[in-house]
Amino acid sequence: MSTQGEGMTPHLMTFLLVEDDDNHAHLVMRSLKKARVHNQVFRVADGAEAIAFLRQEGEHTDKPHPDVVLLDLKLPKVSGHEVLATIKTDEALRRIPVVVMTTSDAESDRAKAYGHHANSYVVKPVDFERFRQLVSDLCLYWGVWNEPPEGE
Template identity: 50%
Template sequence: MLFIPIEILLVEDDSGDVQLTKLALEESKMSVNLHVVEDGVEALALLRKEGKYANTKHPDIILLDLNLPKKDGREVLAEIKADPNLKRIPVIVLTASQAETDILNAYNLNANCYIIKPVDFDRFVKIVQSIENFWFTIVRLP
């Protein structure tokens, strides 16, 4: 049986969180292609296949931090969900913000879910693995 790698876009400017995510995904039994961009402008360029991203596959899922340079995650989320070519890609907000206004705003912008990043490595790994298990084992994606 041929396994097609899962395409994940991680939009994260914190190098420590990027490394934690990579380590968590390495524990996976699934084949994953992780694409990492550090700001909202790069995320949208990748999603729109602009410039150096012309041959990049669309991600199966997006892990999006809210607090990003250049264009923050709220703006990125709004643009993704307003674009008919991108709006079906599940967006998981994975952020440190616990603010109720951020949570409500993310769901109002049609985020698929909102997860607060734990500071503990083991909990972070479990969350990333839970995301992977739910979205790629249980859920049927378009």
């Protein structure tokens, strides 16, 4: 049994950030890199590229599968809801945790995301410091406290 949570031993996490807003992406990536967990962060700016990254297609053939996907819902080309549905219906991808990070606090978006088996749904705070704290807390949770199954 792992003592990861007990000893709070950080390990290298690979995050895929799916975000089309450059300002939000910069803030998230900066916060992930400054968090108490050592992280590798990849960013794609639309839903079609997210699917290609996850399936290791095209220019993404040498990219690792992420440990966690941070997914915006409002994306060009393929919506975040469609990306989430693709992940959770693909046998090779479905166990990757997906955290929906969006500006939408609409109940319909939340219900649809959880209907597609999102692992978490968070609304991006408008306040810079609260947004930074949210990202830091996500890193701490997924990188230190969360216990994935063996071999993950």
